[in-house]
Amino acid sequence: xxxxxxxxxxxxxxxxxxxxxxxxxxxxxxxxxxxxxxxxxxxxxxxxxxxxxxxxxxxxxxxxxxxxxxxxxxxxxxxxxxxxxxxxxxxxxxxxxxxxxxxxxxxxxxxxxxxxxxxxxxxxxxxxxxxxxxxxxxxxxxxxxxxxxxxxxxxxxxxxxxxxxxxxxxxxxxxxxxxxxxxxxxxxxxxxxxxxxxxxxxxxxxxxxxxxxxxxxxxxxxxxxxxxxxxxxxxxxxxxxxxxxxxxxxxxxxxxxxxxxxxxxxxxxxxxxxxxxxxxxxxxxxxxxxxxxxxxxxxxxxxxxxxxxxxxxxxxxxxxxxxxxxxxxxxxxxxxxxxxxxxxxxxxxxxxxxxxxxxxxxxxxxxxxxxxxxxxxxxxxxxxxxxxxxxxxxxxxxxxxxxxxxxxxxxxxxxxxxxxxxxxxxxxxxxxxxxxxxxxxxxxxxxxxxxxx
Amino acid sequence: xxxxxxxxxxxxxxxxxxxxxxxxxxxxxxxxxxxxxxxxxxxxxxxxxxxxxxxxxxxxxxxxxxxxxxxxxxxxxxxxxxxxxxxxxxxxxxxxxxxxxxxxxxxxxxxxxxxxxxxxxxxxxxxxxxxxxxxxxxxxxxxxxxxxxxxxxxxxxxxxxxxxxxxxxxxxxxxxxxxxxxxxxxxxxxxxxxxxxxxxxxxxxxxxxxxxxxxxxxxxxxxxxxxxxxxxxxxxxxxxxxxxxxxxxxxxxxxxxxxxxxxxxxxxxxxxxxxxxxxxxxxxxxxxxxxxxxxxxxxxxxxxxxxxxxxxxxxxxxxxxxxxxxxxxxxxxxxxxxxxxxxxxxxxxxxxxxxxxxxxxxxxxxxxxxxxxxxxxxxxxxxxxxxxxxxxxxxxxxxxxxxxxxxxxxxxxxxxxxxxxxxxxxxxxxxxxxxxxxxxxxxxxxxxxxxx
Numbered sequence: 001x002x003x004x005x006x007x008x009x010x011x012x013x014x015x016x017x018x019x020x021x022x023x024x025x026x027x028x029x030x031x032x033x034x035x036x037x038x039x040x041x042x043x044x045x046x047x048x049x050x051x052x053x054x055x056x057x058x059x060x061x062x063x064x065x066x067x068x069x070x071x072x073x074x075x076x077x078x079x080x081x082x083x084x085x086x087x088x089x090x091x092x093x094x095x096x097x098x099x100x101x102x103x104x105x106x107x108x109x110x111x112x113x114x115x116x117x118x119x120x121x122x123x124x125x126x127x128x129x130x131x132x133x134x135x136x137x138x139x140x141x142x143x144x145x146x147x148x149x150x151x152x153x154x155x156x157x158x159x160x161x162x163x164x165x166x167x168x169x170x171x172x173x174x175x176x177x178x179x180x181x182x183x184x185x186x187x188x189x190x191x192x193x194x195x196x197x198x199x200x201x202x203x204x205x206x207x208x209x210x211x212x213x214x215x216x217x218x219x220x221x222x223x224x225x226x227x228x229x230x231x232x233x234x235x236x237x238x239x240x241x242x243x244x245x246x247x248x249x250x251x252x253x254x255x256x257x258x259x260x261x262x263x264x265x266x267x268x269x270x271x272x273x274x275x276x277x278x279x280x281x282x283x284x285x286x287x288x289x290x291x292x293x294x295x296x297x298x299x300x301x302x303x304x305x306x307x308x309x310x311x312x313x314x315x316x317x318x319x320x321x322x323x324x325x326x327x328x329x330x331x332x333x334x335x336x337x338x339x340x341x342x343x344x345x346x347x348x349x350x351x352x353x354x355x356x357x358x359x360x361x362x363x364x365x366x367x368x369x370x371x372x373x374x375x376x377x378x379x380x381x382x383x384x385x386x387x388x389x390x391x392x393x394x395x396x397x398x399x400x401x402x403x404x405x406x407x408x409x410x411x412x413x414x415x416x417x418x419x420x421x422x423x424x425x426x427x428x429x430x431x432x433x434x435x436x437x438x439x440x441x442x443x444x445x446x447x448x449x450x451x452x453x
Numbered sequence: 454x455x456x457x458x459x460x461x462x463x464x465x466x467x468x469x470x471x472x473x474x475x476x477x478x479x480x481x482x483x484x485x486x487x488x489x490x491x492x493x494x495x496x497x498x499x500x501x502x503x504x505x506x507x508x509x510x511x512x513x514x515x516x517x518x519x520x521x522x523x524x525x526x527x528x529x530x531x532x533x534x535x536x537x538x539x540x541x542x543x544x545x546x547x548x549x550x551x552x553x554x555x556x557x558x559x560x561x562x563x564x565x566x567x568x569x570x571x572x573x574x575x576x577x578x579x580x581x582x583x584x585x586x587x588x589x590x591x592x593x594x595x596x597x598x599x600x601x602x603x604x605x606x607x608x609x610x611x612x613x614x615x616x617x618x619x620x621x622x623x624x625x626x627x628x629x630x631x632x633x634x635x636x637x638x639x640x641x642x643x644x645x646x647x648x649x650x651x652x653x654x655x656x657x658x659x660x661x662x663x664x665x666x667x668x669x670x671x672x673x674x675x676x677x678x679x680x681x682x683x684x685x686x687x688x689x690x691x692x693x694x695x696x697x698x699x700x701x702x703x704x705x706x707x708x709x710x711x712x713x714x715x716x717x718x719x720x721x722x723x724x725x726x727x728x729x730x731x732x733x734x735x736x737x738x739x740x741x742x743x744x745x746x747x748x749x750x751x752x753x754x755x756x757x758x759x760x761x762x763x764x765x766x767x768x769x770x771x772x773x774x775x776x777x778x779x780x781x782x783x784x785x786x787x788x789x790x791x792x793x794x795x796x797x798x799x800x801x802x803x804x805x806x807x808x809x810x811x812x813x814x815x816x817x818x819x820x821x822x823x824x825x826x827x828x829x830x831x832x833x834x835x836x837x838x839x840x841x842x843x844x845x846x847x848x849x850x851x852x853x854x855x856x857x858x859x860x861x862x863x864x865x866x867x868x869x870x871x872x873x874x875x876x877x878x879x880x881x882x883x884x885x886x887x888x889x890x891x892x893x894x895x896x897x898x899x900x901x902x903x904x905x
Contacts, residue, residue, distance in 0.1 A: 034517045035534030042494025064553045064589035066470025070498035092463035098590050109462035128554040159492035160518035382663035401510040405660045447661035
């Protein structure tokens with residue numbers, strides 16, 4: 001087989017870290033190259049992932065059936081109560097509506113759903129075609145809002161109008177309309193919102209518990225286990241704690257501008273970052289030293305409990321090499337640290353939506369020879385996994401078969417996972433999952449490990 | 454909540470969109486990259502959906518529309534995309550399917566492809582370009598599947614020397630079914646042109662190095678020769694003539710077309726095997742007599758478990774028709790035959806197989822979603838649900854066991870290796886049905902029987 005090249009138009013989005021010399025900055029923040037088989041989805045996807053976990057609202061996808069069908073119950077975002085988010089609603093547009101407009105169908109669909117499910121709010125996602133046929137979804141939303149008395153929020157997520165990141169913004173824009181409409185009475189001065197935590201496998205519950213044990217009130221989680229009423233009073237919190245910075249930094253900045261709420265960026269993956277995300281909040285409330293004291297105790301208890309249990313994994317995994325390709329770049333920072341803590345190095349680090357700052361930081365963090373890549377594709381990922389002899393790939397559903405085909409272990413760090421990987425407990429799960437996949441005896445049969453083809 | 458009256462919204466759809474089927478079918482052509490002309494999301498979502506069932510890499514390229522493309526047309530993006538795919542994958546074929554976006558802006562794809570072929574005439578070897586029109590606002594995934602097969606035949610079939618081979622258009626069946634069909638033809642010693650054939654591309658072995666395109670699939674040259682075959686066999690009960698590849702070859706090249714239901718159950722399999730006997734002018738190999746005998750024997754051994762058990766059956770219309778025929782020959786009653794598809798032919802086809810459907814209380818509904826089906830389930834109280842894994846939500850809520858078959862199966866392992874067709878596939882289905890009923894009874898019994 002001839003060697004795999006990188007498409008000319010993509011070469012600036014791939015760099016190999018070299019020591020000593022100043023390297024050109026990685027190109028990023030662009031739309032995907034046509035024909036490159038990007039792992040990204042679209043604007044709609046960005047909006048859908050951000051709002052998905054809001055469990056007491058209906059999520060109606062305005063467009064042909066595909067967009068709703070492919071996102072039905074797609075994420076592992078769990079709810080402690082209502083589960084409207086796990087249903088899939090579509091206006092299922094047909095040819096006639098494409099020609100004559102879909103507003104009528106949107107209106108009657110909304111009325112039917114609101115009557116049937118009595119939701120606290122409704123999100124209406126526009127898809128590609130709605131952007132073309134020119135349905136005035138804002139007007140329909142306004143009308144239904146008036147008639148039903150619940151917030152009916154348009155999300156302008158036409159697939160082709162930008163990248164996934166623009167979808168994040170469109171979702172945050174809708175959230176901004178809700179925030180500020182609820183009462184902030186009784187909210188403590190020592191209070192936060194958890195932003196960019198989607199309660200996959202119950203992670204937000206764990207995080208929330210840590211903060212509450214520190215003596216900090218959590219006003220709203222956006223959007224994990226999300227509730228409309230909580231989001232409405234989110235402006236009453238004293239601090240926004242932002243994870244998954246790609247999707248929620250915009251919202252945090254808007255809230256800072258409008259309500260004067262400062263924000264910090266955190267990550268809940270790995271011991272180091274998890275501890276830091278608790279300490280940073282405690283430091284913010286330094287006028288109440290009890291919070292810091294409680295935090296120290298929590299971290300110390302958790303780490304004491306966790307550390308010995310990781311040693312078995314570390315011993316087995318020492319010297320193994322990992323490749324990381326995930327949605328947001330911020331997660332890669334934590335993963336690199338987490339992998340190092342169990343003895344592994346990183347030979348490839350990439351993301352779908354990282355920006356310049358993210359990649360510069362990645363470059364600083366990574367070892368020499370590490371490939372850093374923006375908006376990659378299966379061909380490139382495979383090339384580097386093989387060339388760098390990775391033992392593990394961390395990614396999502398679309399990356400999984402690449403790893404398994406090549407006889408490489410895999411850890412799902414995306415929205416579909418069913419096991420919490422955040423928090424101290426999550427670090428144990430993460431190490432266990434990596435261990436179980438990397439150390440499996442099945443790889444002895446893989447051709448690249450000498451198995452017969 | 455009643456849903457019998459006209460309603461606007463679709464809840465938990467029992468269908469997928471047109472381009473998904475096209476991508477799968479294109480995946481069954483050798484050295485072919487499926488290419489969606491539309492937004493990046495379509496390709497990515499469809500890849501994700503297919504991967505969760507087949508557990509195989511499936512690269513689908515996209516022309517990646519942006520706002521300018523939507524305003525000024527997709528010509529530039531499509532050409533750049535084709536060029537990049539050619540460079541990165543070195544395919545022999547690119548299967549281009551449209552989406553709601555490119556169809557709505559009215560891109561003239563055949564013209565763009567002609568221009569592309571002219572502009573890059575002296576470049577790298579030009580892949581064959583097949584274009585299927587698959588707007589997501591029409592039909593469902595099965596229409597896209599047939600559209601891609603039809604387009605491949607229409608584009609590639611070329612008159613030449615008469616050949617001994619037979620064309621087989623197997624419909625959207627599992628890789629295991631495709632392998633079984635190939636085995637049957639080989640045993641009959643009939644040369645076969647089967648389209649599509651994703652038996653290997655969607656269920657293949659490990660790789661020592663990265664394959665840009667996985668091995669397997671029907672070669673373009675074989676597809677070209679479909680115009681010279683002795684006959685065409687097409688599985689499907691609701692494929693309109695103008696969407697049928699077999700019909701096209703009949704009209705254009707005089708290739709006799711044998712269009713029949715998917716061979717599920719003894720009677721339908723008998724019809725298929727006797728057609729092969731006629732076409733090959735020899736008896737079926739002993740192996741298949743054995744398979745048939747084992748199936749008849751199993752029917753006898755298991756008949757009491759299944760008799761007059763009520764089933765709600767859903768899925769693509771052709772699958773529903775074929776499974777209905779099978780259920781009737783083992784005495785089960787498909788109280789509801791449902792599909793998210795809407796060819797308009799479902800009821801008629803089922804009435805042909807089950808003339809006493811009204812007496813038996815068999816209901817047929819097309820164009821339904823899972824909430825409609827669930828509403829029916831609450832009234833009909835079936836013993837079993839049968840269909841793809843998307844029925845799990847209602848299965849769990851209403852405590853009705855679900856027998857998974859067809860596509861997609863996202864919550865169980867090995868959906869791609871499940872058989873449905875022929876005596877062998879029928880036996881596998883029958884075993885699973887009987888076992889599910891036994892298991893339900895065993896679990897429900899307070900005694901804990903160890904013989905069932």
